Amino acid sequence: MNQRKNTPKSLISGTTGTDIEIGESVRVCVRSRPLNEKEISSGDTSCVTVINPQTLQLNLKSGTKNFRFHQVMDENYTQGQMFSDSGVHILLDSVLDGYSGCVFAYGQTGSGKTYTMAGVEENLGKQDYVSNETDGIIPRSISYMWQNMTRRKEQYYVKAAFMEIYNEQLRDLLNPASGVLHLRWNIKSGFYVENMLVVDCTNIDDLIMVLHEGIRNRKTSSHELNKDSSRSHSLLLIHTISEEKNEDGHSFKKYGKISFVDLAGSERLKESKSQGAMIKETGNINKSLFMLGKVISALGDKKKVKSHIPYRDSKLTKLLMDSLGGTSKALMIANISPASAYVEETMSTLNYATRAMNIKNKPVIQVDNKEQIIFNLKREIQLLKLENDYLKDQLSRINGGLPQIMTDVSRSRSLSAKSQNGKLPPIANPPHAQSTTNILEEYNFEIKRYKEENLQLRSGKEIYEKQIQMVLEENQGLVQKLNNLEHVFSGISNTSDNTVSQYTVTNLLNENSSMKRQISKIEQDRAYSRGREGAKSAQNVNEVGDVMQLKQMNTQIQKRIEFLQKREKDLLEHLMKIQKEKGVA
Numbered sequence: 001m002n003q004r005k006n007t008p009k010s011l012i013s014g015t016t017g018t019d020i021e022i023g024e025s026v027r028v029c030v031r032s033r034p035l036n037e038k039e040i041s042s043g044d045t046s047c048v049t050v051i052n053p054q055t056l057q058l059n060l061k062s063g064t065k066n067f068r069f070h071q072v073m074d075e076n077y078t079q080g081q082m083f084s085d086s087g088v089h090i091l092l093d094s095v096l097d098g099y100s101g102c103v104f105a106y107g108q109t110g111s112g113k114t115y116t117m118a119g120v121e122e123n124l125g126k127q128d129y130v131s132n133e134t135d136g137i138i139p140r141s142i143s144y145m146w147q148n149m150t151r152r153k154e155q156y157y158v159k160a161a162f163m164e165i166y167n168e169q170l171r172d173l174l175n176p177a178s179g180v181l182h183l184r185w186n187i188k189s190g191f192y193v194e195n196m197l198v199v200d201c202t203n204i205d206d207l208i209m210v211l212h213e214g215i216r217n218r219k220t221s222s223h224e225l226n227k228d229s230s231r232s233h234s235l236l237l238i239h240t241i242s243e244e245k246n247e248d249g250h251s252f253k254k255y256g257k258i259s260f261v262d263l264a265g266s267e268r269l270k271e272s273k274s275q276g277a278m279i280k281e282t283g284n285i286n287k288s289l290f291m292l293g294k295v296i297s298a299l300g301d302k303k304k305v306k307s308h309i310p311y312r313d314s315k316l317t318k319l320l321m322d323s324l325g326g327t328s329k330a331l332m333i334a335n336i337s338p339a340s341a342y343v344e345e346t347m348s349t350l351n352y353a354t355r356a357m358n359i360k361n362k363p364v365i366q367v368d369n370k371e372q373i374i375f376n377l378k379r380e381i382q383l384l385k386l387e388n389d390y391l392k393d394q395l396s397r398i399n400g401g402l403p404q405i406m407t408d409v410s411r412s413r414s415l416s417a418k419s420q421n422g423k424l425p426p427i428a429n430p431p432h433a434q435s436t437t438n439i440l441e442e443y444n445f446e447i448k449r450y451k452e453e454n455l456q457l458r459s460g461k462e463i464y465e466k467q468i469q470m471v472l473e474e475n476q477g478l479v480q481k482l483n484n485l486e487h488v489f490s491g492i493s494n495t496s497d498n499t500v501s502q503y504t505v506t507n508l509l510n511e512n513s514s515m516k517r518q519i520s521k522i523e524q525d526r527a528y529s530r531g532r533e534g535a536k537s538a539q540n541v542n543e544v545g546d547v548m549q550l551k552q553m554n555t556q557i558q559k560r561i562e563f564l565q566k567r568e569k570d571l572l573e574h575l576m577k578i579q580k581e582k583g584v585a
């Protein structure tokens, strides 16, 4: 009872409804690690002060900045204190009650994510591992869950899987020989990993073995900022199925799930002195963290939360979809380094953590799958609709109006039962008046339609992206041609014979420099346009009629080339005539 009273509200509430407009916040804890030997010997000092259990102060060159979180842990926190104050045990109780939960560690490389989640990796990977004080959240959670399962009256079945996302590819950490795995979607589970090994665990040792086996197989490398740096995002999934018999002898099941996510750390290439394959790894790590950051920002921004959330842009965000804005309870641990040298990275982590506090989830107990299926369908429809609107907007900007493809899309849309205000079509009868099968059929039909539309829009977007590429290539080819012609003109003035009249040479040179000026103007315009392109993100490169602009530019260059070619021909004829006259003379 006491525990519940002190328990963070964000981890004890929950409903069985499916309204995704309201919900409970993601709980966010921040942990600062101690300065390490290298930092101390280089004279680095701490830029972090914990003012009270909820407030942290960052000391910047320009002054101080305070941040508030659900819980702040300073460098003196032990692993045991971390486990209890993070509130993870409350989350685990919910999982045993049939909720889904997710604990994820986020932060710069070397900030202590793996230490917090797992403990000292070398120790955990050992065959003769003995539990000790350095054990992190995962081994502690495993013993906590097992102890509680044995105390409860329900019968529990436990299964576990462990995977990693390495270089944007999914790999099974319990069966590395299976190679690259695929991410799929279905209405029952949302996004799931196909053919992943799921191990039945009949005792606590089975679960501990799963953890150790996965840690041994995880990709780590050594770089300047962390000698055991995790180069992948790892996800340990523990499923609990509880079975309880009613007085009338009927048994009913609840499906709980907890995911432990240890993200790879972001790092600056220069600082980490990454080389060779590590540069590619770092690029992929930073890219997927950037996508995660975009999702967190969009979900955490009240103005954007109802717009397109780019979950589908990376595997990591697809897999975390349920934990961020979905039906799962979530705990984020933001790990930071206190060293002044990393104050910028720390600031960025704290900013993300602040945004994550605004994310609202809608936890549901999974008594049976129907409720979850309906929620998944509703959410998929909503997300597809938002994504389609976003893609349509992009396409329409590219084409400076309604793209051709939209005519077909609009036709297919008008056939649907979409309401005028752009919301999902009302279902003929209210849900309670219909059978679940009817509701599912209606939602399935809607999803199918939105997916078809989505496919059409995506292929439309691809076509336009290809067109941009083609126009850009054409543009480069034309500029090259123009340069060659320019070269020919300079050549003429250098090699022209002294006997060519001074008048003709002066004229040619004047004409040549005037053309050079014009060419340089075209070049400048092109560079300006490219600069604008470069300044935009890759996604935005095809926005705001860039294709039109490039096409116009190419027509301009083409005209100049035709003019120059004609001039070249005239001049050559003229030169030949002069040469001939000279010869005759």
Ligand SMILES: Nc1ncnc2c1ncn2[C@@H]1O[C@H](COP(=O)(O)OP(=O)(O)OP(=O)(O)O)[C@@H](O)[C@H]1O
Pocket (backbone or CB within 6 Å): 032, 033, 034, 036, 075, 107, 108, 109, 110, 111, 112, 113, 114, 115, 116, 120, 226, 228, 229, 230, 231, 263, 264, 265, 266, 335
């Ligand atoms: N709170 C702490 N107390 C003592 N040592 C710590 C603490 N946090 C981290 N460390 C130590 O700091 C080093 C880096 O930590 P860790 O490997 O957990 O970082 P990470 O964030 O997982 O890095 P990466 O993203 O590169 O994998 C390790 O040697 C770890 O033992």
